[in-house]
Amino acid sequence: MERWLIYALGSGWGHLNRAIALARFAPCPVEILVNSPYATTVQAALNGSHVQLHPLPQNSSPQSTREYVQQWLTQRYTRLIVDTFPRGLVGDLVDVLQMVDAPRCWIHRDLQPDYIEVKGIANFVQQHYQLVLIPGETVAPLQHLAHACVTAPWLLRDGAELLAVRESLRERFKLDGSRPLLMVCATGQPNELQLFGDIARQLAQQFPACLVRCLAHECPPNCPAELWIAHWPGIEVLQLADVVIGGAGYHTVYECAALNVPLVALPLRRTYDRQAERAVGLSIPVKNQAACIEAVGWILNQILSGGEGDLRSHPSYTPQLNYSNGVHTAVQRISQL
């Protein structure tokens, strides 16, 4: 029986969401290994589907992670898909990949070149993976590998799915569309959330003619409670925004690009991901809160003075969400392995 295993260890939302985006369209049951603190919330939303999340036991150490992952990998699967870290987040896949009989696919999100060099990632991938899928990353360092395939970014919803929930979400969150909506997307490490709480509060003070909301799993510190909304997947509410303010993580950037919503991005420092590189060309990158507020003001001027702004603010306006979702190509390529 067909069964896929996705290794999606890595903190935050990115690995979790990318794996689910792929798994939703898989032709068979999919098990996903995760260590995101948001896994429990998301699993509740996935109940009844063929996608099952398996969070790492709490307080896992690198050593216990190795043992846990290795137990999973010795089970029988028809495909093994490894997100971002071909050797495993803590090198936990190195000794066991060769024991996996199933064809293996590596999902190549952006990575620090230094990590690639120090850990010999290019050689390792060539030795252990039959397919490399690059989900829309323009800066992925190993996109030249012979068995690499670049797809459009992987998104949690197709355009038609978004349009189907557009009005119900507008009603649920009381986002009537009569005023420009500034959506702060508070993602990242817990100690980074306050930055977005501060930005949401300042935006509400500085742009009273706009509606400001802060999309977050929990209300960030300093964020007025009335501005906070929680919803998964975030792309469903981002479609209602006129401007998004967030980090430059994978989903924030590519969801805004797909929705054609301007993103003011504060790239956050990561061990492996180069958010600053990703932000270039797909957002307005800024370095601090002050520059962020300034950039939002500039965009609002453009929106309010241009025809596009008038169009979007019309109550009957429905966007053309005909973007390409790379998960369909990805599922096809993995199935062909």
Place this chain on the structure above:
Amino acid sequence: MQIQLRWVDPKTGLERNPTLEPPVAFGRTFGVMPSDLDGQSVSRMVLDDAQVEDYHAVLDLVDGKLRISDRGSRIPTKVNGVALPYQTVNDGDRIQIGSFEITVAVLDASVQSPSPDFSSPPPSPPPSTAATSSFASQPTRSPSGSSSSSNLSGSSASSTNPLYAGFAGMGSTGSNSVEQFGPDGTCDRKVGFLFKRRCGRTTTEGCQYCQNGRQPAGYDPYTDDYGLFPGYGYYGRNHWGYHYYSNRDRYYYDPASRRVDFTEADGQSFEEEADQGYEMDLDAS
């Protein structure tokens, strides 16, 4: 040639039977075993046993026959109970490494592709250099003072990764267009500070020597540094390069050719410094 190895881990009782293509390295530490030998990818089998050396033995194809070479281990490698520095291995033979007994099965001498099965097109090497230019190399000196100059050739560097130009038409197979790569898919450029060596990387990304492929062939980032170290290239006892040279075995020194190739050891040599922060943190992303 495809072979299948079969053994039972004495500690865990788990049976393993990987199907591989030589060369295959055996040892206790994955990172110490070479990832490639003479341009061929090496399958590295980790045998967790105190009697097994970090890099214990290598099973390779020599003149069409399987041969296992012991790496000078404390407890020698045996084939069917016989210990020799190297010996031929046949179908059904038992290799003893530490407390591991590994049975070798030759599956199909005509099959060239390694397992597991590839249903996708095999990786094609990047295009070889069409117009090569001679590679100006730094002379290196042995302890005896003799000087030699490498004849390795490279090609003019070109820009690196083709930037992705929109999502239209995606789903196509990527290709390597970097011209400095040789037919084996690895970089021909000569790099290194103390020991000039062939680069051997599979990507220019993150490479400090060619600076992501932007520098032309012959560019040496250490030109200025050599001016500051007049003893560079001398490895005698009174020179500062002595310890580097005397430890050359750590860098995969080939005593026959006197070539030093620490492409693999590069990462290992600097791993303790440069590796900090990688694969240590479960909360990283």
